[in-house]
Amino acid sequence: MDVIIQDIGFIIGTTLMYSTPLIFTSLGGVITERSGVVNIGLEGMMYFGAFAGAAAAYFFQDPWLGLLCAALGGAFWGLIHAIACVSFAAEQIVSGIAINFLGAGSALFISRILFDGATQTLTVVDKIPQPLNFLFGEGKLFPSSGFMDLVFNRFATVYIAFAMVFIVWFVLYKTKTGMRVRAVGENPEAANTLGISVVKIRYGAVIMSGFFAGLGGAAMSIAVVSRFSNTLISGHGFIALAAMIFGKWKPQGALVACLLFGAAKGFEIYLGAKGVPVASDVLAMLPYVITIVVLVGIVGKTVPPAAIGKIFEKGGH
Amino acid sequence: MKNKIVVWVSVAIAIMICSAGTVQAKKIKVSMVTDVGGVNDQSFNQSAWEGLKRAEKELGAKVTYKESKQDADYAPNLETLTDAGYDLIWGIGFLMGDAVKSTAQVNPDQKYAIIDFFYGPETPKNVACAVFQEEQPSFLVGYIAGKMTKTNKVGFVGGIKFPLIEKFEYGFMAGVKLANPDAEVLRQYAESFTDAAKGKAIANNMYQQGADIVFHASGGVGDGVIEAAKEKGQWAIGVDKDQNYLAPDNVLTSAMKRVDNAIFGMVEQLSKGSFEGGKAVVYNLSNEGVGIAPTSSKHVPKAILDEVDGLIGKIKAKEIVVPATLDEYNAFMKM
Numbered sequence: 001m002d003v004i005i006q007d008i009g010f011i012i013g014t015t016l017m018y019s020t021p022l023i024f025t026s027l028g029g030v031i032t033e034r035s036g037v038v039n040i041g042l043e044g045m046m047y048f049g050a051f052a053g054a055a056a057a058y059f060f061q062d063p064w065l066g067l068l069c070a071a072l073g074g075a076f077w078g079l080i081h082a083i084a085c086v087s088f089a090a091e092q093i094v095s096g097i098a099i100n101f102l103g104a105g106s107a108l109f110i111s112r113i114l115f116d117g118a119t120q121t122l123t124v125v126d127k128i129p130q131p132l133n134f135l136f137g138e139g140k141l142f143p144s145s146g147f148m149d150l151v152f153n154r155f156a157t158v159y160i161a162f163a164m165v166f167i168v169w170f171v172l173y174k175t176k177t178g179m180r181v182r183a184v185g186e187n188p189e190a191a192n193t194l195g196i197s198v199v200k201i202r203y204g205a206v207i208m209s210g211f212f213a214g215l216g217g218a219a220m221s222i223a224v225v226s227r228f229s230n231t232l233i234s235g236h237g238f239i240a241l242a243a244m245i246f247g248k249w250k251p252q253g254a255l256v257a258c259l260l261f262g263a264a265k266g267f268e269i270y271l272g273a274k275g276v277p278v279a280s281d282v283l284a285m286l287p288y289v290i291t292i293v294v295l296v297g298i299v300g301k302t303v304p305p306a307a308i309g310k311i312f313e314k315g316g317h
Numbered sequence: 318m319k320n321k322i323v324v325w326v327s328v329a330i331a332i333m334i335c336s337a338g339t340v341q342a343k344k345i346k347v348s349m350v351t352d353v354g355g356v357n358d359q360s361f362n363q364s365a366w367e368g369l370k371r372a373e374k375e376l377g378a379k380v381t382y383k384e385s386k387q388d389a390d391y392a393p394n395l396e397t398l399t400d401a402g403y404d405l406i407w408g409i410g411f412l413m414g415d416a417v418k419s420t421a422q423v424n425p426d427q428k429y430a431i432i433d434f435f436y437g438p439e440t441p442k443n444v445a446c447a448v449f450q451e452e453q454p455s456f457l458v459g460y461i462a463g464k465m466t467k468t469n470k471v472g473f474v475g476g477i478k479f480p481l482i483e484k485f486e487y488g489f490m491a492g493v494k495l496a497n498p499d500a501e502v503l504r505q506y507a508e509s510f511t512d513a514a515k516g517k518a519i520a521n522n523m524y525q526q527g528a529d530i531v532f533h534a535s536g537g538v539g540d541g542v543i544e545a546a547k548e549k550g551q552w553a554i555g556v557d558k559d560q561n562y563l564a565p566d567n568v569l570t571s572a573m574k575r576v577d578n579a580i581f582g583m584v585e586q587l588s589k590g591s592f593e594g595g596k597a598v599v600y601n602l603s604n605e606g607v608g609i610a611p612t613s614s615k616h617v618p619k620a621i622l623d624e625v626d627g628l629i630g631k632i633k634a635k636e637i638v639v640p641a642t643l644d645e646y647n648a649f650m651k652m
Contacts, residue, residue: 010525014518108355117357123563145525224514225544227563230354231511231537269518272505273526280478284508 007270009150014266016151016158019258021046021219023161025240026247026254027168028074028212033249034172035205036185036307037085040096041077042213043237044103049074049214050221051107054121054228055114057218063128067157067218074214075207077103082206086199089311100237108230120229121221128155128223155223157215164212168251181205185305188312198312213237246295248302257295264290345588346379347372349407349580350394355384360557361576365409365432368580375581376588391416399424405587407432407580411481417444428592430583432576433481435597442595447579450601451481452488452641453632454572455534457609457625458554459492461570462530463500464621465552472523474516474542475506476535480642482506485534485556485572487646488639494650503528507538516541524549530569532556543568552616559610570617571610578605603633 025042032039052073057066077099084095108119115121132153135141142148172178180201183191188198220236221228240254243261247253264287272283347369351362369380383394391413398406399420405428408417414434421429421441428443435446462471473489475482490502503523507515516538520531524545531546532554533539539556546553546567555561555571579600586592600606614622631637640646 006525010522014521017518018514112355112357118359119355119357120359150525220514224517225540226547227540229513229537229540230358232513232540234511265515266518269505269515269522273503273519273522280506281508 005147006145006150009147011263011266011270013150013154014269015259015262016154017224018265019262020158020161021216021224021236022240022243022258022261023165023255024219025213025216025237026244026258027164027251028209028216029241029244030249030251030254031168031181031212032206032209033244033308034185034305035181035202036188036305036310036312037202037206038092038096038309039081039206039209040093040241041081041099041103042209042241043233043235044100045074045077045210045213046217046237047233048077048103048107049217050233051111051121051228052214053218054124054221055111057124057126057222058121061126063124063126063222066124066222067128067215070214070218071211072214074210074212074217076210078207078210081210082203086202086206089313092309111228121227124222124226127226128157130154131156131159157219157223161219165251165255172251185307188307192314198314216240245302246299248299249304260294261287261291344377344379345404345584346402347405347407347584348381348383348398348403349409350391350398350413351382351384352410352412353385353387356382361432362409364558364576365407365580368577369584371577371581372584376585378584378588388412392420395420399427404428405430405584428594432579440595444595445583445593446597447583448597448599449574449579449606450599450639450641451572451574451607452484452639453602454574454607454609455485455488455532456492456639457628458532458570458572459489460496460625460628461613461617461621462532462554463493463496465569465617466497466500466530468527468529469497469500470503470526470528471500472503472520472528472531474519474531474533474535474538475504476510476538477508478506482534483643484641487641487643489532491640491646491649507535509538510536512538513541517545520545520553521549524551530554532572555610559612561610561612561615570613573608573610575600575606575608602629
């Protein structure tokens with residue numbers, strides 16, 4: 001019985017570890033797409049954030065400054081995307097693809113300058129702390145490696161991610177700003193007529209998407225591991241994008257989709273460790289299969305914001 | 318007037334020096350094309366470049382490199398270097414297998430070499446393939462793990478399951494079992510070389526199940542393995558290069574692949590006029606193509622390292638043949 005409980009704890013813990021970077025990034029996706037701007041550059045922004053976070057945490061020896069720099073780094077690429085798509089009415093997909101290359105390329109470029117030609121940072125000594133760590137261990141409230149330790153002794157980024165889901169939900173649905181963001185994403189012409197600045201709202205939303213993607217990158221580079229390397233972010237941004245869509249462009253939906261994907265990963269690793277007689281490469285497909293089956297089966301049809309991807313020009317047609 | 322004479326004399330001297338230089342040094346020119354990791358990747362490419370730098374220092378070879386930004390750059394980079402007239406051109410890493418072969422077939426008079434790739438009987442005559450017996454260093458670190466485990470449980474995390482990585486797996490298992498027949502080896506493949514989170518989860522689970530040393534042969538996945546060791550205060554064993562710098566208190570040793578020695582060795586042969594084209598040149602303990610990390614002495618007791626030295630001697634003398642596949646492993650265990 002103890003073993004089973006411990007195994008369940010392991011799966012839940014792994015779920016949380018896996019999901020956290022995705023949750024941040026998919027929240028970014030929710031914000032920008034609800035304002036009507038597609039952002040497939042999340043991967044590049046996350047990549048840049050992972051680098052900026054690790055580099056800043058290394059040089060300043062402060063994980064929180066690292067987290068901040070990661071968010072600002074991501075936000076910078078959000079700004080570039082906003083300038084291209086909102087001000088210059090560029091095709092949003094094309095700009096997003098460009099940012100995926102630019103975000104990764106610029107991260108490696110700066111890394112080579114700062115780290116003696118290497119495309120990876122050195123190990124960060126002070127990484128994101130585990131705020132509840134004092135509760136676990138010998139002679140503490142809970143034993144180490146027990147269920148409570150495995151589930152609740154997480155990095156601060158995990159708790160922040162959950163808090164952010166609530167905050168983004170609150171802002172989008174319970175504040176005037178959020179209502180405006182949604183209005184701009186559904187019908188920018190009408191919003192414009194009512195005196196809402198479509199350009200300002202969209203700029204804010206796209207920059208925020210970069211901000212969150214940057215946080216997602218840092219949640220990998222200075223919490224899950226403690227350095228940036230050139231393969232650390234490989235596809236996470238796209239999975240987060242998919243989670244946002246499966247989550248019906250809602251923060252809480254994106255959260256569930258990310259958790260489901262993380263849980264499927266945890267379950268797969270658990271099965272692999274138990275030595276189930278299935279080839280490991282087949283097992284590795286499991287998270288993707290589970291995610292698709294569950295989401296297609298349960299979520300059903302998803303409807304994107306009406307004005308998504310459409311160029312808005314004031315006074316245009 | 319005087320100035321002019323001075324100028325002419327110095328020009329004459331300069332010409333003499335230069336021509337003397339060209340007559341004296343039949344310097345060989347060697348270049349390499351990196352894969353997408355770039356020349357400072359703290360791994361393969363960097364090690365390869367160190368080998369060439371050594372050739373420059375010790376053999377006076379002229380060495381250069383060309384970095385690839387994407388897979389599509391391999392063939393053009395190889396072509397560019399071919400046109401530039403080098404004596405030998407290296408492709409670093411198995412990713413460049415196809416590009417090296419096709420370039421070599423079009424330029425039969427140019428010599429090429431590749432790391433970690435062997436084309437079998439189809440190897441062009443102008444290509445030398447440098448391959449490594451990864452099972453040997455894996456065996457040695459396995460022996461160390463078997464001796465040092467306090468729980469009689471150790472772990473192996475593989476990248477993607479294919480024969481190259483299985484050499485690490487079975488070499489390691491054989492080493493563990495030789496040192497400690499009672500020890501159990503937990504094994505799991507991440508089916509990725511990049512998913513650090515998965516590496517961390519797998520290693521966490523192994524430590525939770527009582528393993529106290531985990532060896533990884535999994536590229537970027539290993540970042541997660543080493544992170545787990547650090548967080549749990551357990552041991553990890555690195556791969557390819559000395560990975561102790563990633564977690565000085567938790568990386569016990571590393572199974573090293575000396576790409577630098579392989580490259581230097583082949584360039585040295587070439588400077589003596591021999592080139593083993595059309596076949597695989599195997600690098601192992603005997604020619605210092607593999608080994609364990611120099612930092613091992615930090616954490617591994619000297620008595621165990623002495624035993625490892627004994628094993629190295631036996632492997633070199635072929636008294637021990639380290640298994641590289643499941644079948645060889647089973648045969649090894651029956652002995």
